[in-house]
Amino acid sequence: MKKKIYLGLSLILSFSMLTACGNKIAKEKSTDKIEVVTSFNAIYDIASKIGGDRIAIKNIVPKGTEAHDFEPKPKDMVDLNKADVFVYNGLGMEEWVDSTLKSINNDKLVVVEATKNTNLIKNKDSKEGEGHGEFDPHVWLSLQDSNIMARNIMEAFIKVDGENKEYYQGRYKEFSEGNAILLKEYEEKFSKIENKGFVTSHAAFAYLCRDFKLQQSSVAGIFNDGEPTSQKLSDMVNFCKENNVKTIFMESDGSEKVAQTIAKEINGNVEKINTLESEGSYLETMRENLEKIYNSLK
Ligand SMILES: [Zn+2]
Structure with missing residues (x-):
């Protein structure tokens, strides 16, 4: 009789230990990668190239949707509330960013305006300026300035995940070298x-x-x-x-x-x-x- 109770107790004990371990594994897995949210495809793709398999990435503007006029959905707010890094283009491409960031509650979120420190071109006529602001926002379409955007993203990843600094630096190097090769090839052709x-x-x-x-x-x-x-x-x-x-x-x-x-x-x-x-x-x-x-x- 006494033996039976002891057996039962140890079963309960080992069961609770198992579930405790299970919880621990699940928790570690969800924080293993940097959770990244991006605004639209160009930013998503550059961030993916820099983050590789060290990041879990979600994009807000769905594929095939016009990036200039867009409003985030409630699920995007949920994603932003638990994200580590949010990357957007800036310069008026995402007019929803300011109000969206105000409405979420995430103190640890690192926000990256990818076009920071890039070499901007002013919008020429007022027609083009409509909905675009003072500067042309399509910076990523420069093979030179997209390097600066990629570097801004890399720095944010390193800030959150310094342990893997060399990994992000290596991927940035690969990205910018790819750009340099393409740039040189077409500079020659167009010249x-x-x-x-x-x-x-x-x-x-x-x-x-x-x-x-x-x-x-x-x-x-x-x-x-x-x-x-x-x-x-x-x-x-x-x-x-x-x-x-x-x-x-x-x-x-x-x-x-x-x-x-x-x-x-x-x-x-x-x-x-x-x-x-x-x-x-x-x-x-x-x-x-x-x-x-x-x-x-x-
Ligand atoms: Zn555009």
Whole structure:
């Protein structure tokens, strides 16, 4: 009888020890990786490349959704409340950031404005400035300034997880070396051609143009304000003819009809270009964009 009670007790004891261990393992696992939340695809992809498998990463703006006009969902608030690092672009790309950060309750959250200390380009005309602020926010489309963004992200990861400093530094080095190789390759290619002007629907490529001494002509006014006036349309057609433009670049969500109309007038074609705002892996997409632009100019 006495033996039976003893056996029962030890069973209860060992059971509770087991569950205690189980809890411990589960808890350690959830804090093992840095929990990172990013705003939209370009930022998500760069942060993923720097963090590798040391981070657990979530992105707020869903794939295929326009990054400029977006409001976070309640589940994003939940993610931000338990995250270690939040990375966003800044410069008005995410107008929801200030109010979102005010409404969460997370003292340990390290907030990274990725474009801090980058070499900014001022928005030219007031039309472009609408919803964008004083500076052009599409900084990640420069193969040079995206290094600065990646470095800002790396520094935040090191701040939270100093033990793995060398890991993040190694991945940053890999990222910036990839950029340098691509930059050099296309600097050489573009330097050998006469045509420097290309036409896009969404004026997102000023930083890429600066890298390669190209000229971006945006037709945002034509594409985004409903039906274009015939004056605007003929101005655009004349510009294309004068500058030997044969390709109209546009994003998938723009008005293809207007682009096709202009392309037809100039005997050219319409080509898709990816701003990385809603999809695409960084270096691969940059290479694809550069090759398309190069092919349209050579
Ligand atoms: Zn944009």
